Every structure is written in C-alpha cells, then in structure tokens.
Amino acid sequence: MAVSARRGAPLTLEEISTTALRLMDEGGVAGLSMRKLAAELDVNPMSLYHHVDNKEALLRVICSTAAQRLELPPDDGSPWQDQLRALAVAYHRNAMEHPALWSHLHDHPEIIQDRDLVLWRTLYRILRLAGVPEPELRRTSDVLHAFVMGFVIAETKGHLPDDPEEVERGFDTAIRLITRGVEGLTGLSPRPPTPPRTSQG
Amino acid sequence: MAVSARRGAPLTLEEISTTALRLMDEGGVAGLSMRKLAAELDVNPMSLYHHVDNKEALLRVICSTAAQRLELPPDDGSPWQDQLRALAVAYHRNAMEHPALWSHLHDHPEIIQDRDLVLWRTLYRILRLAGVPEPELRRTSDVLHAFVMGFVIAETKGHLPDDPEEVERGFDTAIRLITRGVEGLTGLSPRPPTPPRTSQG
DNA sequence: TCCATAGCCATACACCGTATGGCTGACGCT
DNA sequence: AGCGTCAGCCATACGGTGTATGGCTATGGA
DSSP states (O other), X not given: OOOOSSOSSOOOHXXXXXXXXXXXXXXXXXXXOHXXXXXXXXXXXXXXXXXXXXXXXXXXXXXHHHHHTOOOOOOOSOOHHHHHHHHHHHHHHHHHHSHHHHHHHHHOXXXXXXXXXXXXXXXXXXXXXXXXXXXXXXXXXXXXXXXXXXXXXXXXXXXXXXXXXXXXXXXXXXXXXXXXXXXHHTSOOOOOOOOOOOOOO | OOOOSSOSSXXXXXXXXXXXXXXXHHHTGGGOOHHHHHHHTTSXXXXXXXXXXXXXXHHHHHHHHHHHTOOOOOOOSXXXXXXXXXXXXXHHHHHHHSHHHHHHHHHOGGGGOOTTSHHHHHHHHHHHHHTOOGGGHHHHXXXXXXHHHHHHHHHHHSOOOXXXXXXXXXXXXXXXXXXXXXXXXXXXXXXXXXXXXXXXX
C-alpha cells in the first residue's frame, strides 16, 4: 500500500534497526540521526516514524534485542569461578562488537532491567553456585554487572594503552578481583582443588 | 573593553563554568546548551566563544576542575581496608553531588588521565599499603576506578530501588567485594585483628 | 592622537528531532 | 463495480542545536 517511491519493498522494523546499528557502529551514538538513517534507507525521514515512536524508542529496540540475543556460555558443570570468568569474557566480547550500542545501554540500565534476560539468569545461576544467599542475589548481581560495565566503558572510551596484551592483563586483574571478592563475600567457597585427571584419551 | 551591553562586568571563565555546572545539575548534560548558558549569563551566545574554544572544551574545563578539587580523606594511619572504603565513600559522595558532571567524566576518562591527580595519588598510596606490587599499581587502580565508576553510573542512571537503605547495602556489598578482591590479589594481606579495646571511658 | 586589540554581538549555515497534514494505492465489504 | 479505510510514505515547517564569519566598540599602550 503506497510503497516508497524510491525503494521497491516497504520498510521493516528489522531493516531499520539493522541499518541504525550499522550507523552506530560506524559513528557512535552521535553518528546515528534519523535523517542519516532515512537517507541510508533511501526514504524520507518521516517514514521512519511509522515504524518507530521516536529516536529513543528506536535505540531501546536496538539495545533490548541485542541484550536478548546475548550469547553466553551454558552451564558446563565447571567450578563457578571458571563459569564466572567465561560469562565475563562473553559479555565483554559481545560489548566490544558494538561499543556504541552498549555504551547507550549502560547509560540506560532500565532497558535490561528485566530479570528474565539470559544475562541475569546466567549470573544468578553462577552466584547461587558460588553460595551467595538468595536474598542477596539481586544486589550482588547488580554490583557485579556494574563492575563489568565500568570496565567495558573504561576500555571502550579510555585509551587504555593500545597494547592489547595490557588490556588483556587488565581484564584478567578485574576478573580475579571479582572472583576473590565473591569468595570473600560468601564466607568461604574457595576453588576446589583440581581433581586428579582421569587419564583418558 | 567593550563590556557586554546588557551586563555590567565582563565575563570570566570562572563565571561561565560555574553557571554551566548549575545548568548541568538542573537538566543533565542535555540541559546544557551554549545558547541557554548565554541566556543565563545575559549575553550573546557567541560571546562565550571568546573564553572557551567550544562546548567540548567547556565541559573538559568543568570536569577537570571538579576532579582537581575532589575532597578525599587524608592518610590517617588506619588499615588500608578502612582507607579504601573511606576513599570510595568520598568519591561516591562527590559524584552524587554533580551526577551529570561525573556522567560526562566517565564518558571521557581521558580527562582524568593525569596520574598526579589527587584521586590517583590517594588510590596508589592505599594500594601500596595493601601490598600491591609497584608495576601493578596502574592496572589495579584503573580496574578499581572502573568498578566504582560502574557503580556510580548504575546508581545514577538505573532505578536502583528508591529505598536509600537498599542503595546503601549495595554500596556496602561493592566495597566489601572490592576489598576482599584486593586482598585476594595480593596473596595475603588480611585485615589485622582489631586490637583489644583499651577500656577507657 | 592613533591604533591594536579584548570583548562582545548580529547574522547565517548546516544540522537535528519531529508535529502536522496530505497523497497514494491496496484491501475488504457491499 | 463502487466505495471507504487505512497503511505507508512524504513535503513542509518549527524550534532547537553548535559555531563560522565578520563587524562593532571602548580601552590600553605608544
């Protein structure tokens, strides 16, 4: 019904948010404007508003779908310390793929408030494993997420020395600090001694 | 020389940045515009540019003077755990007084890169006290700052439950986590047993 | 006295988000 | 076949933004 004069097919929210994300990746949050986005889609700026309430809503859509599609490692039965590290690594990797997106997300934590998100479910599971008591889960997970978020921001924005090895060491320090910290929180849940390898294969 | 027609005295950088900070406090970073600021000072917008290169530079001035004026507790000889907590509390209090300012600062960590800032000097001193080896000071302090920054952002932006006691508990959790984490990092520097109270009074 | 210049301002440009309202053409219904 | 509805799109316009350009004016030094 009255498809764009310049394009063949009608717009879709999917197409809009995909292109918007690309613009953000290229030029940061500031690099995304409704007008540029429309130009990129070969469409009049006002056409976008038939698929999205406003710019803020568009950003919300982009961020929350990114949060929903977060790829985190499953429970592999390993010690919680290892799983916590794996979670942090995965989160970090995801964030680094779309820094501007996560930057906006970190400025608007309410977008990932939903406790059913895979991020929180995973974090809760690991913290339970670590022995964090149930009533403290919410608080502890919030604090941990705040920490990781802070680290990601610092890495994204700051010029942490260009040396990627140094960044790696910083990340390692952060993880060790968090892990020890959680151990300290829960009284005593030190890492179990690595079991003697069953010689197989 | 050709003072403003509408005002008596000439503008000063001091006056500009003070008013700008007030606007930020009232309406966030978005609430500060060169035009509003000029209106507030009863001056033409372009007059500002004789005292400041551009908006970004103005923000940089505001943030870095705030960082330089950070009021942190002095070395009182108490255990490093207590001093670390006191540092965090002070930082947190400062940040909460001007959330928008610190929000911008956290988006531009390069502004407080200077290792001679009181923030870093204090943090280094405490970490040395905690036994962090010299070559790790930079890394560790960066990580710790990232953590605190993450917490401040979460508290500022997120709707951490309105209950201030709950926020307080969250802060406490964060500090304990960090402290235990640092203890874990440095091998062994547990808190010294509190000396038996000399019964006085 | 004259001039350089600090301080200020008027105008203008390019950009932004978006309110308003109108066009077009596909669809369901009679 | 005729008609109305409405999704999709677009043209125009408004009020906001940062700031480049260039001109005015009063003051200090020479």
